[in-house]
Amino acid sequence: MGQLPQADWTKREGLKQLTAALGPDNLRWVGGAVRDTLLGVPVKDIDGATPLLPDEVMTRCKEAGIRIVPTGLEHGTLTAVLSEGPVEITTLRRDVSTDGRRATVTFATEWQEDASRRDFTINALYTHPETLEVSDYFGGLEDLEARTVRFIGDARERIREDHLRILRYYRFQARFGAELDEEAEEACTELAGTLKGLSRERIAMELLNLLGLPDPTATIARMRERGVLPVILPEAQACHIRALESLIEAEQRNNVEPSSIRRLAALLPPSPEVAVGVAARLRLSRAQRGQLSSAASRVAEDARNPRLLAYSEGMQSAEDRLLLAGADLAPLANWTPPQFPLRGGQIVARGVKAGPQVAQIMQTIERKWAEEGFPNKARIEELLSSELANLKPDPSA
Protein backbone atom coordinates (compact mmCIF):
# COMPACT_ATOMS: atom_id res chain seq x y z
CA MET A 1 0.00 0.00 0.00
CA GLY A 2 1.12 3.49 -0.72
CA GLN A 3 -0.36 6.92 -0.89
CA LEU A 4 -0.81 9.19 -3.89
CA PRO A 5 0.27 12.76 -3.14
CA GLN A 6 -2.42 15.41 -3.72
CA ALA A 7 -2.08 16.83 -7.21
CA ASP A 8 -3.99 19.55 -9.07
CA TRP A 9 -6.08 16.99 -10.87
CA THR A 10 -7.08 15.01 -7.75
CA LYS A 11 -8.90 18.10 -6.45
CA ARG A 12 -10.94 18.72 -9.59
CA GLU A 13 -14.60 19.45 -9.02
CA GLY A 14 -15.70 17.30 -11.96
CA LEU A 15 -13.89 14.25 -10.58
CA LYS A 16 -15.58 14.79 -7.22
CA GLN A 17 -18.97 14.85 -8.94
CA LEU A 18 -18.12 11.65 -10.78
CA THR A 19 -16.98 10.01 -7.54
CA ALA A 20 -20.22 11.00 -5.83
CA ALA A 21 -22.27 9.68 -8.77
CA LEU A 22 -20.62 6.24 -8.86
CA GLY A 23 -19.88 5.96 -5.14
CA PRO A 24 -16.26 6.25 -3.89
CA ASP A 25 -15.88 2.51 -3.44
CA ASN A 26 -16.89 1.89 -7.04
CA LEU A 27 -14.14 4.00 -8.57
CA ARG A 28 -10.34 3.96 -8.71
CA TRP A 29 -7.97 6.11 -10.76
CA VAL A 30 -5.59 3.86 -12.65
CA GLY A 31 -2.78 3.85 -15.20
CA GLY A 32 -0.83 6.85 -16.47
CA ALA A 33 -2.32 9.46 -14.11
CA VAL A 34 -1.35 7.48 -11.01
CA ARG A 35 2.06 6.51 -12.40
CA ASP A 36 2.96 10.04 -13.49
CA THR A 37 1.74 11.65 -10.25
CA LEU A 38 3.93 9.28 -8.25
CA LEU A 39 6.83 10.17 -10.54
CA GLY A 40 6.11 13.87 -10.07
CA VAL A 41 5.69 14.55 -13.78
CA PRO A 42 2.71 16.24 -15.52
CA VAL A 43 -0.36 14.08 -16.01
CA LYS A 44 -1.99 13.82 -19.45
CA ASP A 45 -5.18 11.78 -19.27
CA ILE A 46 -7.16 10.50 -16.33
CA ASP A 47 -8.55 6.99 -16.48
CA GLY A 48 -10.98 5.46 -14.03
CA ALA A 49 -11.84 1.82 -13.37
CA THR A 50 -15.08 0.60 -11.88
CA PRO A 51 -16.73 -2.71 -11.02
CA LEU A 52 -20.09 -1.24 -12.17
CA LEU A 53 -21.30 -2.42 -15.55
CA PRO A 54 -21.39 0.19 -18.35
CA ASP A 55 -25.22 0.49 -18.22
CA GLU A 56 -25.08 1.21 -14.52
CA VAL A 57 -22.31 3.79 -14.99
CA MET A 58 -24.44 5.44 -17.66
CA THR A 59 -27.58 5.48 -15.51
CA ARG A 60 -25.80 6.87 -12.44
CA CYS A 61 -24.01 9.55 -14.43
CA LYS A 62 -27.19 10.63 -16.19
CA GLU A 63 -28.98 10.93 -12.85
CA ALA A 64 -26.14 13.13 -11.62
CA GLY A 65 -26.32 15.28 -14.75
CA ILE A 66 -22.94 14.10 -16.10
CA ARG A 67 -22.75 13.75 -19.86
CA ILE A 68 -21.54 10.32 -20.98
CA VAL A 69 -20.28 9.30 -24.42
CA PRO A 70 -19.91 5.58 -25.26
CA THR A 71 -16.39 5.69 -26.69
CA GLY A 72 -15.40 2.03 -26.48
CA LEU A 73 -18.43 0.11 -25.33
CA GLU A 74 -17.21 -3.29 -26.61
CA HIS A 75 -14.34 -2.96 -24.11
CA GLY A 76 -16.52 -1.47 -21.38
CA THR A 77 -15.23 2.08 -21.84
CA LEU A 78 -17.35 5.21 -21.49
CA THR A 79 -16.18 8.79 -21.48
CA ALA A 80 -17.54 11.18 -18.88
CA VAL A 81 -17.45 14.76 -20.13
CA LEU A 82 -16.57 16.82 -17.08
CA SER A 83 -15.98 20.54 -16.62
CA GLU A 84 -12.18 20.10 -16.64
CA GLY A 85 -12.15 17.70 -19.57
CA PRO A 86 -13.05 14.12 -20.48
CA VAL A 87 -12.32 11.11 -18.26
CA GLU A 88 -12.49 7.51 -19.47
CA ILE A 89 -14.20 5.03 -17.18
CA THR A 90 -13.71 1.35 -17.93
CA THR A 91 -15.52 -1.51 -16.27
CA LEU A 92 -13.17 -4.03 -14.64
CA ARG A 93 -12.42 -6.65 -17.22
CA ARG A 94 -10.45 -9.65 -18.26
CA ASP A 95 -9.29 -10.37 -21.80
CA VAL A 96 -10.79 -13.66 -22.97
CA SER A 97 -9.18 -13.82 -26.36
CA THR A 98 -6.56 -11.72 -28.07
CA ASP A 99 -4.89 -11.86 -31.45
CA GLY A 100 -2.16 -9.38 -30.71
CA ARG A 101 -4.16 -6.53 -32.20
CA ARG A 102 -7.53 -6.52 -30.49
CA ALA A 103 -9.08 -8.26 -27.53
CA THR A 104 -12.46 -9.75 -26.72
CA VAL A 105 -13.26 -9.03 -23.12
CA THR A 106 -15.50 -10.17 -20.32
CA PHE A 107 -16.33 -8.02 -17.34
CA ALA A 108 -14.81 -8.82 -13.96
CA THR A 109 -15.58 -7.92 -10.38
CA GLU A 110 -12.15 -7.91 -8.73
CA TRP A 111 -9.66 -5.03 -8.97
CA GLN A 112 -6.79 -7.50 -9.07
CA GLU A 113 -8.27 -9.34 -12.03
CA ASP A 114 -8.42 -6.05 -13.91
CA ALA A 115 -4.85 -5.27 -12.84
CA SER A 116 -3.58 -8.58 -14.16
CA ARG A 117 -4.67 -7.83 -17.77
CA ARG A 118 -2.56 -4.67 -17.93
CA ASP A 119 0.87 -4.33 -19.51
CA PHE A 120 3.38 -3.14 -16.88
CA THR A 121 3.46 -3.24 -13.08
CA ILE A 122 3.83 0.55 -13.00
CA ASN A 123 0.65 0.91 -15.07
CA ALA A 124 -1.44 -1.25 -12.74
CA LEU A 125 -1.56 1.02 -9.68
CA TYR A 126 -5.08 1.93 -8.50
CA THR A 127 -5.93 4.93 -6.34
CA HIS A 128 -9.02 5.43 -4.21
CA PRO A 129 -10.56 8.76 -5.30
CA GLU A 130 -11.07 10.06 -1.73
CA THR A 131 -8.42 8.49 0.50
CA LEU A 132 -5.85 8.46 -2.36
CA GLU A 133 -4.66 5.12 -1.04
CA VAL A 134 -2.75 3.21 -3.72
CA SER A 135 -3.42 -0.49 -4.33
CA ASP A 136 -0.45 -2.28 -5.83
CA TYR A 137 -0.97 -5.91 -6.82
CA PHE A 138 2.25 -6.61 -8.70
CA GLY A 139 5.06 -4.64 -7.10
CA GLY A 140 4.51 -1.55 -9.27
CA LEU A 141 5.52 0.88 -6.50
CA GLU A 142 8.85 -0.83 -6.05
CA ASP A 143 9.44 -0.91 -9.81
CA LEU A 144 8.54 2.76 -10.04
CA GLU A 145 11.04 3.54 -7.31
CA ALA A 146 13.75 1.58 -9.20
CA ARG A 147 12.54 3.02 -12.55
CA THR A 148 12.07 -0.48 -13.94
CA VAL A 149 9.55 -1.10 -16.70
CA ARG A 150 8.49 -4.67 -16.00
CA PHE A 151 5.72 -6.65 -17.68
CA ILE A 152 3.11 -8.13 -15.38
CA GLY A 153 3.67 -11.88 -15.34
CA ASP A 154 5.15 -13.42 -18.44
CA ALA A 155 6.54 -10.79 -20.83
CA ARG A 156 6.02 -12.96 -23.92
CA GLU A 157 2.40 -13.64 -23.05
CA ARG A 158 1.75 -9.92 -22.51
CA ILE A 159 3.28 -9.10 -25.88
CA ARG A 160 1.33 -11.85 -27.65
CA GLU A 161 -1.85 -10.26 -26.27
CA ASP A 162 -0.94 -6.90 -27.76
CA HIS A 163 2.12 -6.52 -29.99
CA LEU A 164 2.15 -2.76 -29.56
CA ARG A 165 3.39 -3.38 -26.03
CA ILE A 166 6.89 -3.87 -27.48
CA LEU A 167 6.94 -0.24 -28.50
CA ARG A 168 5.19 0.86 -25.32
CA TYR A 169 7.95 -0.88 -23.37
CA TYR A 170 10.65 1.11 -25.16
CA ARG A 171 8.69 4.35 -24.84
CA PHE A 172 8.36 3.98 -21.07
CA GLN A 173 11.99 2.87 -20.88
CA ALA A 174 13.07 6.01 -22.73
CA ARG A 175 10.89 8.17 -20.48
CA PHE A 176 12.15 7.05 -17.13
CA GLY A 177 13.61 3.55 -17.25
CA ALA A 178 16.91 3.22 -15.47
CA GLU A 179 17.11 -0.48 -14.72
CA LEU A 180 16.86 -2.70 -17.80
CA ASP A 181 14.61 -5.71 -17.42
CA GLU A 182 16.48 -8.49 -19.20
CA GLU A 183 13.42 -10.69 -19.56
CA ALA A 184 11.49 -7.88 -21.20
CA GLU A 185 14.40 -7.05 -23.50
CA GLU A 186 14.66 -10.65 -24.66
CA ALA A 187 10.93 -11.00 -25.16
CA CYS A 188 10.85 -7.82 -27.29
CA THR A 189 13.67 -9.13 -29.49
CA GLU A 190 12.09 -12.54 -29.88
CA LEU A 191 8.68 -11.14 -30.81
CA ALA A 192 9.84 -8.08 -32.77
CA GLY A 193 8.52 -9.60 -36.00
CA THR A 194 4.96 -9.49 -34.65
CA LEU A 195 5.03 -5.69 -35.05
CA LYS A 196 4.56 -6.28 -38.77
CA GLY A 197 0.98 -7.35 -38.12
CA LEU A 198 -0.02 -4.04 -36.51
CA SER A 199 -1.62 -1.15 -38.30
CA ARG A 200 0.98 1.29 -39.55
CA GLU A 201 -0.86 4.20 -37.93
CA ARG A 202 -0.45 2.63 -34.49
CA ILE A 203 3.22 1.93 -35.12
CA ALA A 204 3.78 5.47 -36.35
CA MET A 205 1.99 6.95 -33.35
CA GLU A 206 4.14 5.01 -30.88
CA LEU A 207 7.34 5.68 -32.80
CA LEU A 208 6.65 9.41 -32.97
CA ASN A 209 5.71 9.52 -29.28
CA LEU A 210 9.00 7.82 -28.48
CA LEU A 211 10.98 10.18 -30.70
CA GLY A 212 9.33 13.21 -29.08
CA LEU A 213 10.69 12.39 -25.62
CA PRO A 214 13.54 14.55 -24.27
CA ASP A 215 16.32 12.11 -25.22
CA PRO A 216 15.39 8.75 -26.74
CA THR A 217 18.80 8.11 -28.38
CA ALA A 218 20.02 5.35 -26.07
CA THR A 219 16.69 3.55 -26.35
CA ILE A 220 16.60 3.87 -30.15
CA ALA A 221 20.16 2.51 -30.31
CA ARG A 222 19.15 -0.45 -28.17
CA MET A 223 16.05 -1.09 -30.28
CA ARG A 224 18.32 -1.26 -33.29
CA GLU A 225 20.81 -3.61 -31.66
CA ARG A 226 17.95 -5.77 -30.39
CA GLY A 227 16.41 -6.13 -33.84
CA VAL A 228 13.23 -4.17 -33.08
CA LEU A 229 13.94 -0.96 -35.00
CA PRO A 230 14.82 -2.84 -38.23
CA VAL A 231 11.25 -4.19 -38.30
CA ILE A 232 9.63 -0.77 -38.23
CA LEU A 233 12.38 1.43 -39.67
CA PRO A 234 14.87 -0.67 -41.64
CA GLU A 235 16.36 2.52 -43.13
CA ALA A 236 17.98 3.47 -39.81
CA GLN A 237 21.65 2.49 -39.67
CA ALA A 238 24.28 3.02 -36.97
CA CYS A 239 25.38 6.34 -38.54
CA HIS A 240 21.79 7.60 -38.21
CA ILE A 241 21.79 6.94 -34.49
CA ARG A 242 24.81 9.24 -34.28
CA ALA A 243 22.93 11.77 -36.42
CA LEU A 244 20.04 11.62 -33.94
CA GLU A 245 22.42 12.16 -31.07
CA SER A 246 23.98 15.26 -32.62
CA LEU A 247 20.56 16.58 -33.65
CA ILE A 248 19.38 16.35 -30.04
CA GLU A 249 22.52 18.12 -28.86
CA ALA A 250 21.84 20.90 -31.37
CA GLU A 251 18.19 21.15 -30.25
CA GLN A 252 19.25 21.43 -26.63
CA ARG A 253 22.01 23.96 -27.36
CA ASN A 254 19.50 26.08 -29.26
CA ASN A 255 16.69 25.65 -26.74
CA VAL A 256 14.41 24.22 -29.38
CA GLU A 257 11.48 21.96 -28.56
CA PRO A 258 11.89 18.35 -29.76
CA SER A 259 10.20 17.56 -33.06
CA SER A 260 9.44 13.89 -33.69
CA ILE A 261 9.46 14.36 -37.46
CA ARG A 262 12.79 16.18 -37.47
CA ARG A 263 14.21 13.37 -35.36
CA LEU A 264 12.73 10.79 -37.70
CA ALA A 265 14.54 12.59 -40.54
CA ALA A 266 17.82 12.14 -38.64
CA LEU A 267 17.24 8.39 -38.69
CA LEU A 268 16.94 8.31 -42.49
CA PRO A 269 19.48 8.76 -45.25
CA PRO A 270 19.34 12.37 -46.51
CA SER A 271 17.11 11.66 -49.48
CA PRO A 272 13.65 13.11 -50.15
CA GLU A 273 12.69 9.93 -52.08
CA VAL A 274 13.40 7.74 -49.05
CA ALA A 275 11.53 10.20 -46.83
CA VAL A 276 8.47 10.15 -49.08
CA GLY A 277 8.51 6.33 -49.04
CA VAL A 278 8.77 6.19 -45.24
CA ALA A 279 6.03 8.81 -44.86
CA ALA A 280 3.70 6.77 -47.07
CA ARG A 281 4.54 3.54 -45.25
CA LEU A 282 3.88 5.11 -41.85
CA ARG A 283 0.73 6.82 -43.17
CA LEU A 284 1.94 10.21 -41.97
CA SER A 285 -0.29 13.23 -42.42
CA ARG A 286 0.26 15.58 -45.32
CA ALA A 287 1.94 18.17 -43.07
CA GLN A 288 4.21 15.55 -41.50
CA ARG A 289 5.10 14.21 -44.93
CA GLY A 290 6.04 17.70 -46.10
CA GLN A 291 8.18 18.36 -43.05
CA LEU A 292 9.92 15.00 -43.32
CA SER A 293 10.81 15.22 -46.99
CA SER A 294 12.00 18.79 -46.67
CA ALA A 295 14.11 17.94 -43.59
CA ALA A 296 15.51 14.94 -45.43
CA SER A 297 16.70 17.19 -48.26
CA ARG A 298 19.42 18.43 -45.96
CA VAL A 299 22.85 19.08 -47.44
CA ALA A 300 26.08 20.22 -45.83
CA GLU A 301 25.85 23.63 -47.56
CA ASP A 302 22.61 24.37 -45.68
CA ALA A 303 24.55 25.69 -42.71
CA ARG A 304 26.62 28.17 -44.76
CA ASN A 305 23.86 30.68 -45.29
CA PRO A 306 21.01 30.12 -42.83
CA ARG A 307 19.00 33.17 -43.87
CA LEU A 308 19.16 32.24 -47.53
CA LEU A 309 17.94 28.78 -46.57
CA ALA A 310 15.05 30.22 -44.52
CA TYR A 311 14.14 32.61 -47.36
CA SER A 312 14.01 29.89 -49.99
CA GLU A 313 12.67 26.94 -47.93
CA GLY A 314 10.63 28.59 -45.16
CA MET A 315 11.41 28.91 -41.47
CA GLN A 316 10.37 25.45 -40.31
CA SER A 317 12.35 23.68 -42.98
CA ALA A 318 15.41 25.87 -42.40
CA GLU A 319 15.31 25.22 -38.66
CA ASP A 320 15.02 21.49 -39.24
CA ARG A 321 17.85 21.40 -41.75
CA LEU A 322 20.17 23.62 -39.74
CA LEU A 323 19.67 21.57 -36.61
CA LEU A 324 20.21 18.38 -38.60
CA ALA A 325 23.46 19.91 -39.82
CA GLY A 326 24.41 20.59 -36.19
CA ALA A 327 24.37 24.35 -36.83
CA ASP A 328 23.21 27.19 -34.60
CA LEU A 329 19.92 28.97 -35.14
CA ALA A 330 21.24 32.30 -33.87
CA PRO A 331 21.23 33.91 -37.37
CA LEU A 332 17.46 33.28 -37.54
CA ALA A 333 16.62 34.61 -34.08
CA ASN A 334 14.33 37.67 -34.21
CA TRP A 335 14.55 37.65 -37.99
CA THR A 336 11.68 37.41 -40.45
CA PRO A 337 12.40 36.68 -44.10
CA PRO A 338 11.92 40.01 -45.93
CA GLN A 339 9.65 40.59 -48.92
CA PHE A 340 11.45 40.94 -52.24
CA PRO A 341 10.87 44.63 -52.92
CA LEU A 342 11.15 44.66 -56.73
CA ARG A 343 7.96 44.47 -58.83
CA GLY A 344 7.69 43.32 -62.44
CA GLY A 345 6.10 46.67 -63.34
CA GLN A 346 9.32 48.44 -62.45
CA ILE A 347 11.22 46.36 -65.00
CA VAL A 348 8.58 46.97 -67.68
CA ALA A 349 8.81 50.68 -66.90
CA ARG A 350 12.49 50.45 -67.78
CA GLY A 351 11.65 49.27 -71.27
CA VAL A 352 11.50 45.46 -71.04
CA LYS A 353 8.49 43.93 -72.74
CA ALA A 354 6.07 42.29 -70.27
CA GLY A 355 6.49 38.50 -70.41
CA PRO A 356 8.93 35.70 -69.60
CA GLN A 357 11.98 37.95 -69.83
CA VAL A 358 10.67 40.09 -66.95
CA ALA A 359 10.15 36.98 -64.81
CA GLN A 360 13.64 35.80 -65.61
CA ILE A 361 15.23 39.12 -64.65
CA MET A 362 13.19 39.16 -61.43
CA GLN A 363 14.43 35.68 -60.55
CA THR A 364 18.06 36.48 -61.25
CA ILE A 365 17.98 39.64 -59.16
CA GLU A 366 16.06 37.94 -56.35
CA ARG A 367 18.64 35.15 -56.18
CA LYS A 368 21.56 37.58 -56.06
CA TRP A 369 19.76 39.79 -53.51
CA ALA A 370 19.11 36.77 -51.23
CA GLU A 371 22.67 35.45 -51.63
CA GLU A 372 24.05 38.86 -50.71
CA GLY A 373 22.03 38.90 -47.48
CA PHE A 374 19.00 41.00 -48.58
CA PRO A 375 20.70 44.37 -49.17
CA ASN A 376 18.72 47.63 -49.46
CA LYS A 377 16.93 49.15 -52.44
CA ALA A 378 20.01 51.01 -53.69
CA ARG A 379 21.76 47.70 -54.27
CA ILE A 380 18.68 46.30 -56.01
CA GLU A 381 18.77 49.28 -58.33
CA GLU A 382 22.43 48.46 -59.11
CA LEU A 383 21.61 44.82 -59.76
CA LEU A 384 18.70 45.84 -62.00
CA SER A 385 20.82 48.29 -63.98
CA SER A 386 23.51 45.71 -64.58
CA GLU A 387 20.94 43.11 -65.68
CA LEU A 388 19.37 45.60 -68.08
CA ALA A 389 22.78 46.55 -69.44
CA ASN A 390 23.47 42.89 -70.16
CA LEU A 391 20.21 42.41 -72.02
CA LYS A 392 20.45 41.42 -75.60
CA PRO A 393 18.06 43.44 -77.76
CA ASP A 394 14.71 41.67 -78.06
CA PRO A 395 14.46 40.55 -81.73
CA SER A 396 10.65 40.72 -81.64
CA ALA A 397 10.71 44.34 -80.45
Ligand SMILES: Nc1ccn([C@@H]2O[C@H](COP(=O)(O)OP(=O)(O)OP(=O)(O)O)[C@@H](O)[C@H]2O)c(=O)n1
Ligand atom coordinates in the same frame (compact mmCIF):
# COMPACT_ATOMS: atom_id res chain seq x y z
N1 LIG B 1 -1.39 -1.90 -24.91
C1 LIG B 1 -1.84 -1.49 -23.75
C2 LIG B 1 -2.30 -0.18 -23.61
C3 LIG B 1 -2.76 0.24 -22.36
N2 LIG B 1 -2.78 -0.63 -21.30
C4 LIG B 1 -3.30 -0.21 -19.99
O1 LIG B 1 -4.18 0.90 -20.13
C5 LIG B 1 -3.71 2.04 -19.39
C6 LIG B 1 -4.01 3.31 -20.14
O2 LIG B 1 -3.39 3.27 -21.41
P1 LIG B 1 -2.89 4.57 -22.17
O3 LIG B 1 -3.80 5.70 -21.89
O4 LIG B 1 -2.62 4.17 -23.57
O5 LIG B 1 -1.44 4.84 -21.56
P2 LIG B 1 -0.99 5.45 -20.19
O6 LIG B 1 -0.40 4.36 -19.37
O7 LIG B 1 -2.08 6.26 -19.59
O8 LIG B 1 0.26 6.33 -20.57
P3 LIG B 1 0.42 7.50 -21.62
O9 LIG B 1 -0.87 8.26 -21.62
O10 LIG B 1 1.58 8.26 -21.10
O11 LIG B 1 0.70 6.81 -22.90
C7 LIG B 1 -2.23 1.76 -19.20
O12 LIG B 1 -1.72 2.42 -18.07
C8 LIG B 1 -2.21 0.25 -19.02
O13 LIG B 1 -2.61 -0.09 -17.73
C9 LIG B 1 -2.32 -1.92 -21.48
O14 LIG B 1 -2.33 -2.70 -20.54
N3 LIG B 1 -1.86 -2.35 -22.71
